[in-house]
Amino acid sequence: GQNIDQPTEMTATEGAIVQINCTYQTSGFNGLFWYQQHAGEAPTFLSYNVLDGLEEKGRFSSFLSRSKGYSYLLLKELQMKDSASYLCAAQGQKDDKIIFGKGTRLHILP
């Protein structure tokens, strides 16, 4: 079967660092996406990992371990505008099917 797990909610302080974890089980695996979604809006693309390791893009970094079925999104120097839901999504190997987790709602405190 296919399953993607991530925490439902997290809280962090402005200026701090937060790590949002995602574990996945899919029938075949090609790559992993992270998206940010503000309330009432469509998701926006943050990152895509297909190789093991850490990829950094400014304040956001994403990590993948294919052998462990595990990824995380790291947000540094948190800002109030980072308050949003963060969605993890896995792409199957044989086709273009992309399945999403339920998302992690991140609350930033001043």
Added chain:
Amino acid sequence: DGGITQSPKYLFRKEGQNVTLSCEQNLNHDAMYWYRQDPGQGLRLIYYSQIVNDFQKGDIAEGYSVSREKKESFPLTVTSAQKNPTAFYLCASRESRGITDTQYFGPGTRLTVL
């Protein structure tokens, strides 16, 4: 201006009526997707299409139908057979280039069935 458009942003229909949601992209992407999102939930895949004139069911295809007659367009019809059609519907297209891959979303259509 390139991107994905969905219209309308808000749609109201009476129970028992079919309704078609539009999705158009001018990004020249082959793959397109339809997702549904319910309050406080993640995205659930309804249908996806890898190429013109071909599409596959996602995890919750019952009560929905799609067509892909043109590369730019992937309309979704919500039929009267869909038991709980009120939701936020998101269309996406995808660009895949080996180790880089990006999925872009349209602004979404909020469907309310009265």
